[in-house]
Amino acid sequence: MLKKISVFVFALLFIFNVNFLDADGGQIVIANAANNQTVKNVLDPLREFVILSSESQKSDNGKNVIRFPPGKNIVVSDNPVSKDIIESFGKLIIIVVEFRQDNKAMSYAGSGFPIGKGLISTALHLILPSENDLIQAGFNMNSQMTITIAGKFCTPTHTVAVPLEKVGQGSKALEDIMILKADISEVQKKFEELGDNGPSAEKLSLLLFIQALKEGIPVSDKIELKEKSYVSGFFSLFGNIVPYIFEDQxxxxxxxxxxxxxxxxxxxxxxxxIEPGFSGGPVFNGEGKVTAMSIGSSLGRNFIVGIPIKEIMEIAEAALEKDKKKENDNKDKN
Structure with a gap:
């Protein structure tokens, strides 16, 4: 069954006639989290959504929760969660993939996490839409469509949206891995455009994003059977994107x-x-280090399947080498 699914998924790469473009016309957008915007048929109504507060509180039933302003609680686990996990969880990035053909558009949303040097890991199947979804959206399967990818990083006050470039991907049957790149220098320019008017929530949000992109979330390829783990990601609930993390094993x-x-x-x-939207989300160990990336559940929803972080980092390193070679070739031409 796994073989049939994986072969079908990767065959779609060659069936669909696609063209990749920078999201939002290459623009970096930072929006106040208080602005609410509803987008029909798109799992992306993020304007009232905020992701990280360092404040951890106890709910009435004694469970450990993280409070998401304005006043939203998300249960993390029955047991206390380390500050390292909280910090890593706050660096998650919402991956928004938009498919366009003429005046028609359709979007998917998933999860991703920064791995350093501007790179972000997520699931490759996010850019492989269901044929039924495309047909229902009015797409012509014999015509070209354009795919744009954006990343959204959220703080308690702002959402920062940046265009992402696909720089690497798995090529084998089970390598459901896609490596994306954000231009850190462009995010830095956006920060500098805000001027020297002193600290602000907007500038802090950009600085946090720049730091996350540069440093990434720590990773570890060491994991023991029955070791406590924390599965994280985003899913759509009543029209809102919700971040969630839960204790697992x-x-x-x-x-x-x-x-x-x-x-x-x-x-x-x-x-x-896990729910749709969790795809590409990191699985943490007790120290907040990424050990795997979740890509889906078994048919009976008894197991969550994750790709070991070692496999992801190998593809990321190959992407960095390819990008470095491209830069050197461009320098030689000039």
Missing amino acids: FTMELFTGYIEDSGIDFMHCFRGG
Whole structure:
């Protein structure tokens, strides 16, 4: 079953006639989180959504929660959560993929996380839309469509939206990995445009994003069976994008090497299921380090399937090498 699904997914890369463009015309947009905007048929109404508050409180039932202004609570786990996990969770990025053809448009939203040097990891299947969804949106399957990718980073006061470039991806059957790149220098320019009028929430939001892009979230390829883990990501609830993190357990290392051209010999499995939108979200260990990236659930929703971070970093490193070579070639031409 895994083989059939994975082969079908990657075959879509060649079926769809697509063209990648910078999101938002290459513009960086920073919006006040208080502005509410409803977007029909798009899992992206983020204007009233804020993601991180360092304030951790106890709810009435004693569970540990993180408070999301204005007054939104999200249960994290029954047990206390480390500050390292809170800090890493606050660096998650909402990945918005928009498909356009003439005057028609359709969008998907998923999760991503920064891995340093401007790179962001997410799931490749976010750019592989369902054929039924495209047909329902009025797309002509025999005509070219344009795909734009944007990342949204949220603080308690602002949402920062940046265009993202696809610089790397998995090429084997189970390598559901996409590496995106944000231009840190452009985000820095946006910060400088705000001038020297002293500190502000807007400038702080941009600085936090720049820091997250540069440093990334720490990673670890060491994980033990039955080790406590934390699955995180975004999902759509009643028209709003909601961040969520919950305690889980590493229950099984699934051998997948028997699958032809799998590219990955072992997948990580955790208990339970995740909602659409969690795809590309990080799985943390107790120290807030990323050990895997979730890509979906088993058909019976008994297991969450994650790609080990080692596989992701290998593709990210290849993307960096390719990008560096491209820069050197451009310098030689000039």
